[in-house]
Structure formats: C-alpha cells, structure tokens
Amino acid sequence: xxxxxxxxxxxxxxxxxxxxxxxxxxxxxxxxxxxxxxxxxxxxxxxxxxxxxxxxxxxxxxxxxxxxxxxxxxxxxxxxxxxxxxxxxxxxxxxxxxxxxxxxxxxxxxxxxxxxxxxx
Numbered sequence: 001x002x003x004x005x006x007x008x009x010x011x012x013x014x015x016x017x018x019x020x021x022x023x024x025x026x027x028x029x030x031x032x033x034x035x036x037x038x039x040x041x042x043x044x045x046x047x048x049x050x051x052x053x054x055x056x057x058x059x060x061x062x063x064x065x066x067x068x069x070x071x072x073x074x075x076x077x078x079x080x081x082x083x084x085x086x087x088x089x090x091x092x093x094x095x096x097x098x099x100x101x102x103x104x105x106x107x108x109x110x111x112x113x114x115x116x117x118x119x120x
Contacts, residue, residue, distance in 0.1 A: 014040045017064050020071040023101045032092050036061040048092055058090030073100030 017040040024035060025043040032048030034056040066085040069075035077096035080086045088094065
C-alpha cells in the first residue's frame with residue numbers, strides 16, 4: 001500500500017512540475033534560458049539569443065519541491081538561490097520577475113464574474 005501511495009505522490013508531483021513549467025514557458029516564450037527540474041521536466045523560455053547545441057549558456061536547475069514552492073509563491077527566488085536550492089548559471093538565468101506564476105487566475109476570474117452576474 002505504501003508503494004502505491006508513494007508512486008501516486010510522485011506522479012502528482014511530476015504532473016504539477018510539468019504543468020507549472022509549461023505555464024512558465026507560455027508566460028515567457030523564448031529559448032535563452034533553460035529551466036530544469038529533474039527528473040520531471042525542462043523547458044526553454046525567455047526571449048533572447050537562441051541556443052541550439054550542447055549545454056545552454058543560461059541554465060536554472062532545482063528540485064521539484066523547490067520549483068513548486070517558487071511557482072506557487074511559497075518560497076522567494078532570492079532566498080532559494082541564497083540557500084543553494086536553486087543552481088543558476090549565466091547572465092540571463094533569473095526568472096524571479098516571472099514568479100510566482102499566475103496559475104488559473106483567468107479561469108477563476110471568469111467564474112467569479114459569472115457567479116456575480118447570476119446572483120443579480
């Protein structure tokens with residue numbers, strides 16, 4: 001039973017990481033920074049010089065727990081960087097201005113307006 005729960009938790013973390021990485025890539029399209037959250041995913045984002053071969057010049061790597069805390073606003077970028085939980089290399093490897101991510105805000109706003117209109 002524990003193994004099934006652990007696998008299920010890992011699947012949920014993986015899904016959350018991939019989703020939030022996709023939100024980041026959509027918020028800052030481009031190819032100048034690569035954000036890696038092994039073993040769950042990686043995206044290229046932020047406008048700028050395109051990278052095509054080898055290790056990108058601007059890389060951010062962090063674990064899933066740290067990434068999800070940053071993405072949801074539970075952790076600050078600069079604190080995580082200072083604590084060594086974020087490894088960032090390159091002059092453009094800073095996505096602090098994009099965090100926390102806007103997760104589901106447009107959908108919830110539409111629902112709120114609909115609820116308000118229905119109640120009037």
